[in-house]
Amino acid sequence: xxxxxxxxxxxxxxxxxxxxxxxxxxxxxxxxxxxxxxxxxxxxxxxxxxxxxxxxxxxxxxxxxxxxxxxxxxxxxxxxxxxxxxxxxxxxxxxxxxxxxxxxxxxxx
Amino acid sequence: xxxxxxxxxxxxxxxxxxxxxxxxxxxxxxxxxxxxxxxxxxxxxxxxxxxxxxxxxxxxxxxxxxxxxxxxxxxxxxxxxxxxxxxxxxxxxxxxxxxxxxxxxxxxxxxxxxxxxxxxxxxxxxxxxxxxxxxxxxxxxxxxxxxxxxxxx
Numbered sequence: 081x082x083x084x085x086x087x088x089x090x091x092x093x094x095x096x097x098x099x100x101x102x103x104x105x106x107x108x109x110x111x112x113x114x115x116x117x118x119x120x121x122x123x124x125x126x127x128x129x130x131x132x133x134x135x136x137x138x139x140x141x142x143x144x145x146x147x148x149x150x151x152x153x154x155x156x157x158x159x160x161x162x163x164x165x166x167x168x169x170x171x172x173x174x175x176x177x178x179x180x181x182x183x184x185x186x187x188x189x
Numbered sequence: 190x191x192x193x194x195x196x197x198x199x200x201x202x203x204x205x206x207x208x209x210x211x212x213x214x215x216x217x218x219x220x221x222x223x224x225x226x227x228x229x230x231x232x233x234x235x236x237x238x239x240x241x242x243x244x245x246x247x248x249x250x251x252x253x254x255x256x257x258x259x260x261x262x263x264x265x266x267x268x269x270x271x272x273x274x275x276x277x278x279x280x281x282x283x284x285x286x287x288x289x290x291x292x293x294x295x296x297x298x299x300x301x302x303x304x305x306x307x308x309x310x311x312x313x314x315x316x317x318x319x320x321x322x323x324x325x326x327x328x329x330x331x332x333x334x335x336x337x338x339x340x341x342x
Contacts, residue, residue, distance in 0.1 A: 121316065133312040137303050142313060145296045145320035148289045149327075155285055156327035156334075 083126055083183045088176070089119035095172035100164070110157050111168070114150035118169070121146040126184050136186050143188055147173075218335035219279050222328070225270050230325045233263065233294070237318045240301065240309040249308030251301040260298040267291045283331055290324045297321065 092115035097104050100111065125142060128134045134142070147169055154165035173180070177189040236259055243249030251257070271287045274280070297317050301309045309317075 124316065128312055133310070135303065138300055138313050141296050141300050141303070142316050142320075145293050145317055148293050148296075149320040149323035152286045152289045152324040152327040153330075155282060156331040 083119070083123045083180070085116075085119045085123045088122065088180070089116040091176055092118060092169075092172045095175050096168040099168040099171050103164075107154055107157075110154050114153055114169075115172075118146055118150055118173075122180060122184070122188075125188070129184065129186070136188075139184075139186075139188055218332060219274065219277070219283075222270065222274065222279070222283060223332050225266070226325050226328045226332075229263070229266065229290070230322065233297075233321055234318065237297075237309065237314050241311050241314045244304075244308040244310045244314075245306070246308070250306060251298070251304065251308065256301065260294065260301075263294050264291060267294065280331065280335060283328065283335075286324060286328045286331065290321065290328070293317070293321050293324060 089112070093108075093112045096111050096115065097108075100107055104111070121143065125134070125139045129136070129139055147166075151165045151169060154168075173189055180189055181187050240249055240256065247253070248255075267287055267290060271284055271291070274284055274287070297309075300313045300317055304310060304313065
C-alpha cells in the first residue's frame, strides 16, 4: 500500500504542533518543511524496499539520518533545543507508527 | 535567629547566582567552526562520490583499511571540534548539531558496512549525503545567526 506523502506530512506537522506548544508560531514553517521531507523519505524508502534496492536495516538507518537532519534544522533555525525538536518528531512518529508500518509492509518505526 | 541567618544565606546565594549568571558570556561566533564545517562537507561529499563509484568492487567494500580509516578520521575531527567548542564556552546548540552530525557519520559507516560486497550504493549513499549536508547547512545557519548576534543559546 503506497504512502500518501501529503497526508503523512500534514499529519506529522499536526502531531508536532501541540508538542511544540507556544513555539509553534515561530517554528511552523520549518516544522512543516521538515515533516514534508520526512514523509518524502518514507515514501522513497518504501519504493526502494519494494524494488529490493535496500534492506530493512538500511531503511532504518536512512530514516534515522533524516530524523537527525530534521532535528538539526529545527534546533538551529529557531532557538529551540535539540531535545525539544527531537521529542516533537519522535512523539509525532510514534503516534503515526501503525499506519506507517502497515503501508511500508515492515516495522520501520 | 537561626531562621534569620537562613534567610540571609538564601538571599546572598540568590545574589551570587544572579552575578554568576550575568557574568556568563553569550555563545560566541567561531569562524573556525565555519571553516571546519566546510571542510567536513567537502571531505564527506568527496568520500561518498568516490565510494559510490567503487560500489561492487573490492575497493568499495567497507572492510578496506582506507575506508575504515576515513570514518575514524572524521569522528576524530568532529569529536575534537566538539571538545574545543565546549572548552571555549561556544554555542551549546552548535555542539548539539555536531553531535547529530557525528551520529550520522556513524550511520553512514553502518550503511557502508551493511552493504557488504556491494559497498555504498547510490540508493543509500545519496539520501545519506542529503541528510549530512542538511546538518552542515543547519550548522552554517546557526553560525550566521551567531555572527549577527541572534542566537538564544
